[in-house]
Amino acid sequence: MTVRDMIRFEDVTKRYPDGTVAVEGLSFEVGEGEIVTLVGPSGCGKTTTMKMVNRLIEPTGGRILLDGEDIADAEPVQLRRRMGYVIQQTGLFPHRTVLDNTATVPHLLGWSRARRRERARELLDLVGLDPSQYGDRYPDQLSGGQRQRVGVARALAADPPVLLMDEPFGAVDPVVREHLQNEFLRLQARLHKTVLFVTHDIEEAVRLGDRIAVYGEGRIEQLGPPARVLGEPATPYVADFVGADRGLKRLSVTSIVPTDLEAPPTVHLTDRTGAAMARLTEEGARWAVVLDDADELHGWVGAAELARGALADGERGKEAEQGKRGAGGERGSGTVADHARRMEAWLPLGSSLKQAFSTMLQHDAGWIAVLDEQDRFVGVLTPARLHEALRRSVDADAREVAREDVSFTSIESA
Ligand SMILES: Nc1ncnc2c1ncn2[C@@H]1O[C@H](COP(=O)(O)OP(=O)(O)OP(=O)(O)O)[C@@H](O)[C@H]1O
Numbered sequence: 001m002t003v004r005d006m007i008r009f010e011d012v013t014k015r016y017p018d019g020t021v022a023v024e025g026l027s028f029e030v031g032e033g034e035i036v037t038l039v040g041p042s043g044c045g046k047t048t049t050m051k052m053v054n055r056l057i058e059p060t061g062g063r064i065l066l067d068g069e070d071i072a073d074a075e076p077v078q079l080r081r082r083m084g085y086v087i088q089q090t091g092l093f094p095h096r097t098v099l100d101n102t103a104t105v106p107h108l109l110g111w112s113r114a115r116r117r118e119r120a121r122e123l124l125d126l127v128g129l130d131p132s133q134y135g136d137r138y139p140d141q142l143s144g145g146q147r148q149r150v151g152v153a154r155a156l157a158a159d160p161p162v163l164l165m166d167e168p169f170g171a172v173d174p175v176v177r178e179h180l181q182n183e184f185l186r187l188q189a190r191l192h193k194t195v196l197f198v199t200h201d202i203e204e205a206v207r208l209g210d211r212i213a214v215y216g217e218g219r220i221e222q223l224g225p226p227a228r229v230l231g232e233p234a235t236p237y238v239a240d241f242v243g244a245d246r247g248l249k250r251l252s253v254t255s256i257v258p259t260d261l262e263a264p265p266t267v268h269l270t271d272r273t274g275a276a277m278a279r280l281t282e283e284g285a286r287w288a289v290v291l292d293d294a295d296e297l298h299g300w301v302g303a304a305e306l307a308r309g310a311l312a313d314g315e316r317g318k319e320a321e322q323g324k325r326g327a328g329g330e331r332g333s334g335t336v337a338d339h340a341r342r343m344e345a346w347l348p349l350g351s352s353l354k355q356a357f358s359t360m361l362q363h364d365a366g367w368i369a370v371l372d373e374q375d376r377f378v379g380v381l382t383p384a385r386l387h388e389a390l391r392r393s394v395d396a397d398a399r400e401v402a403r404e405d406v407s408f409t410s411i412e413s414a
Contacts, residue, residue, distance in 0.1 A: 003031035006067055006162060006194035007053060013061035014048050022048040023218045026062070032161075033192040036223075039205035040215025040241070046198040050164050053196060054080050066162070081105065084155025084193075086168040091151070092139040098124065098150050099135035105158040116157075123153040128183055145176035152184070156191070165197045169204070181207055202242055206230065206249055214238050226253045231394040250390065251354035258349065260389040261370055261379025264289055269298055273313055273334040277306040289369065289377060290340040297369050297377050299343035301336055309339045346371055349378060353389055356381050 007030040014022045023045040030036045038046045051057040052064060055076045064071050071079055092101045099120045100107075106116035121131040127149040139147055148169055155163055169177045169184075181204065188195065199205050205212045206226040213223040214237075221241075222234040230250040233239035242249065265288040267276040280288055280303045290298045313334045345363035347356055349372055359368050360383070367382045381389075 003034065004067075005029040005065070006032045006034075007196060008065040009049075009062070010065070011062035012049075012052065012059045012064060014045075014052060014057060015060045021218055025219065028213060028220060028223055030194055030196055032194050034210045035188065035195040035197055035208055037197045037199055037205035037209035037212045038215060039199050039202055039209075039212055042200060043217075044215040045218045046200075046215055047166055050166055050196055050198050053162075053164055054083050054085060081109065081158060082160050083162040083164055084158075084160045086148075086151045086155045086163065086165045088167040088170040092147060092154070094139055097136050097138060098129070098142070099131065101139065101150055102153045102157055104154055109158060119157055120153070123157055124150070126156070126187065127153045129153070143176075144172045145180060148172060148180055149183075152187075156193075161194055163193045163195045163197075165195060167199055168197075170199070170201075177204075184208065203249065203252075206253055214241055226250075227393055247390070248354075250393070251357060252352050254353045254390060254393045255350050256347065256353065256356060256370055256381060256389070258378055260385055260392075261381055262367075262385055263379050266291055266377065267301065267336050268293070269335065269337040269340060271336045273306055273309040273336060273339065276301070276336050277303070277310045280306060289343075289380065290336055291377055295377065296375055297343060297346055297371060299341045301340045305339040306336070309334050343369055345369065347381075348373065353386055356386060 009026045009028050012026040013024045016022060026049065028036075038049060040046055048057055052059050053066070053071070055071060055074075058072075066074070066079070066082070093104075099117060102120035102123055103111075103116040106119050111119070121135065124131040124135060129146060129149055134142065134146065134150075139150070142150065148171070151168060155165075169180045172180065185208065197205075197208060199208075206229075209226055211224055212226050212229055213220045214229060215221065216235075216237050222229055222238045224234075227250060229238065230242055230246040230253065233242055233246070239246075265279050265283045265285050267279060267288045267290055269290060269292050276288065280286075285303065287300050287302045290301050292298045343365075345359050345365040345367075346369040347359055349370055351370075356368055360366070367380045369380055370378045372378050
């Protein structure tokens with residue numbers, strides 16, 4: 001699938017009047033519906049890059065195309081209406097209500113009061129702020145995170161195809177920041193905007209970007225999907241910037257796919273203990289995943305418990321046959337339900353390996369169950385499989401093939 005370039009930089013240079021070269025020879029593109037994050041240390045030219053797109057700064061060389069048109073030929077005010085702009089300080093008007101702030105661009109576009117208020121309500125709702133609760137407040141009556149949300153709502157109000165975001169979540173604490181990032185990703189999955197996103201935080205760049213551009217001084221050192229940049233930094237500078245723990249960061253951008261999973265035997269709660277035990281023995285398994293009648297995950301059962309259960313059933317059965325008093329019932333009446341344990345450590349397919357690892361730690365579990373969209377059990381992820389998945393994704397990126405196509409030999413399987 002070829003994606004149309006929405007923003008295209010062609011050999012763009014910005015030299016400030018005092019001779020400072022903020023960026024030089026910049027060439028890259030942002031595809032329609034793509035998020036490209038620009039990441040790098042302070043002063044490397046990220047903001048200059050972004051502000052040239054909405055012509056708050058004019059380049060001194062090269063050109064920038066928006067949907068195929070040279071922006072130098074566009075009228076700046078018209079141009080800006082096609083781009084939402086979100087900045088760290090939000091730039092909300094302190095004496096206007098949240099609703100009016102959100103409706104700023106529709107107001108400039110001359111929409112009727114009713115229409116723009118309706119639109120503002122819709123947008124506040126979209127970013128998770130109840131308009132009836134927050135609409136009439138003023139910006140200083142909101143938390144930092146809420147203000148950032150209003151900033152995003154305002155940028156989206158006139159439904160521009162492009163969003164320019166300059167450290168939009170920079171001023172909030174890490175927990176709120178992660179929350180806002182998740183919300184933004186959910187929003188983007190619905191809206192498919194073309195986004196240029198500036199941050200100095202590599203974690204944020206990696207989480208949000210379809211591709212990330214790592215800036216050195218005034219130029220892009222590497223541009224690629226996060227997993228590639230983390231897996232194969234193009235230069236020592238990039239390796240240094242993404243950090244020695246890039247393997248760990250990579251966990252957060254590698255998602256669980258069915259081929260990563262192991263398929264232990266599954267038994268049902270209502271299965272007879274003896275029959276379940278026989279299955280495990282046959283497959284040489286030490287435990288099995290236990291499903292309920294709807295084939296949803298209940299938990300797990302160990303071979304040892306099943307064996308003890310089967311033995312006890314047998315004894316009870318014998319006692320019953322011999323007519324002893326107090327005998328519990330017929331031979332083999334017990335079911336898996338008598339021995340199964342609940343399993344809380346599970347994740348949906350598509351979750352990141354980082355989430356998987358953290359769920360394992362949180363539940364002190366040696367494996368986690370993975371479920372599909374309908375909550376059906378798909379398989380389990382073990383630490384060994386997690387490691388394999390990570391290695392496979394590194395190899396897949398290096399060879400530019402799908403992860404499923406990479407065969408892998410681990411020490412265990414060699
Ligand atoms: N108006 C200006 N005149 C001269 N130099 C400028 C001007 N604006 C920015 N610069 C310089 O251009 C370079 C790039 O600045 P820019 O703001 O684009 O960096 P940045 O990567 O966004 O940094 P930060 O993360 O700190 O915002 C810096 O050296 C900066 O000092």
